[in-house]
Amino acid sequence: MSGPLAGRRVIVSAGPTYEDLDPVRFLGNRSSGKMGFAVAAAAAQAGADVQLVAGPVHLPTPDGVTRVDVRSAAQMHAAVFAALPADIYVGAAAVADFTPARVATSKIKKRVGEAGLTLELVRTRDILAELAADPRRPRLMVGFAAETDDVDDNARHKLAAKRVDLIAANRVGVAGSGFEGDDNLLVVHDAAGQHSLGPGPKTAVAADLVALIAHRLDPEPP
Ligand code: CTP
Numbered sequence: 001m002s003g004p005l006a007g008r009r010v011i012v013s014a015g016p017t018y019e020d021l022d023p024v025r026f027l028g029n030r031s032s033g034k035m036g037f038a039v040a041a042a043a044a045q046a047g048a049d050v051q052l053v054a055g056p057v058h059l060p061t062p063d064g065v066t067r068v069d070v071r072s073a074a075q076m077h078a079a080v081f082a083a084l085p086a087d088i089y090v091g092a093a094a095v096a097d098f099t100p101a102r103v104a105t106s107k108i109k110k111r112v113g114e115a116g117l118t119l120e121l122v123r124t125r126d127i128l129a130e131l132a133a134d135p136r137r138p139r140l141m142v143g144f145a146a147e148t149d150d151v152d153d154n155a156r157h158k159l160a161a162k163r164v165d166l167i168a169a170n171r172v173g174v175a176g177s178g179f180e181g182d183d184n185l186l187v188v189h190d191a192a193g194q195h196s197l198g199p200g201p202k203t204a205v206a207a208d209l210v211a212l213i214a215h216r217l218d219p220e221p222p
Contacts, residue, residue, distance in 0.1 A: 003047025004214035009086040010048040011138070012040040013093035013127065015055030017073045021119070022104035029094050030179040033057035035144075035170075036092030038206035040065045043090075046210050051083040055093055073099060073124035080127050081134075088213060089138040091128040094146060094179070099124050129162040140217055142209075145169040146179070155189045165216065166190050168197075168209060188212060 001007075014036020018026040033054060040052040041062035050065045053076055061067045068083070070076045073096045080089070098121035108117070128143045141164040145155045148171070155169035168186045172179060185199040186209065195212065198205040 001047040001049075003045065004218070005043055005088075005210070006047035008048045008088060008217070009051070010040075010043045010088040010090065011051045011053065011080060011083045011086045012036055012043065012090045013053045013055075013076060013080055013095070014040065015057040015059075016094050017055045017076055017096045017124075018071050019073065019096045019099040019124075020071075020103050021100050022106065022108045024107050027096060027098075027100070027121075028056075029096070030172075031055070031057075031094035031146075032180050033059050034182065034202050035184060035206065036090070037062060038202045039090050039092055039209060041203070042206040042210040043088075043213075045207075046214060048088070051086070053079045053083065053093070072096075073127075077125050077127050077130075080131065084136045084138075086138045087217070088140045088142070089128075089131055090142045090209075090213075092144050093127075095127060096124055098122065126162070128164060132163045140165050140213060142166045142168065142213065146172045148172055152187065152189070152194070155187065159189050159191070166213070190216075 015033030016029045016031040018028045020026045037059050040050050044050045044064035052065050052067045068079045070079050101120040101122045132141050143164045145158050147154045151169050155167045159167045167189045184202045184205045186197040188195045197208040
């Protein structure tokens with residue numbers, strides 16, 4: 001394969017995670033997976049060997065991409081670490097931060113909560129932060145930040161707190177616009193500053209992000 005990422009191994013996580021409550025219910029989120037799938041497609045087009053770890057979405061696998069389907073945050077964590085080694089990790093998935101402390105083996109019946117029902121949730125593991133602190137850390141770590149408020153401040157905080165190289169931030173509307181639409185606007189933060197990608201179709205914004213990643217790995221290609 002030729003292209004700016006030829007010979008590179010890339011892991012991309014994409015989509016939501018579903019955290020089961022009982023055999024019929026789960027806690028999920030509005031991520032469509034489109035942005036992560038577009039990044040996986042653009043990286044494969046740039047010549048990379050791409051492993052895509054996908055949460056529950058109905059999207060076709062991009063050409064030339066190896067896909068592993070997962071459901072929960074714990075499964076996504078295991079699949080990402082199983083896909084190592086890699087040169088680049090792009091965490092585009094909207095991973096649940098909390099999961100039910102217990103999964104009921106039978107359907108939770110309405111009668112258990114005449115006055116309402118309180119769910120006990122526990123924290124999930126942070127895949128991006130754990131991978132960034134791991135001895136097998138890919139050379140370039142890219143996180144996403146989906147924010148409703150203070151987008152830039154939150155993105156810069158995540159860049160430092162998770163010890164990653166790039167954070168691609170997007171604003172999410174109350175109707176989930178940044179998640180479900182076909183267009184996106186990303187502001188990519190690094191230690192030196194920020195770059196805007198888009199607005200435009202997620203496929204075009206993903207290609208720009210992959211070009212930026214390739215440039216970071218290899219600023220002066222032959
Ligand atoms: N992420 C992860 N594992 C988690 C939670 C988040 O790998 N358990 C990654 C996401 O894939 C994304 C980045 O961390 O690349 C930021 O995710 P986001 O949900 O915006 O931030 P959180 O760390 O969850 O913080 P908060 O929800 O407070 O904004």
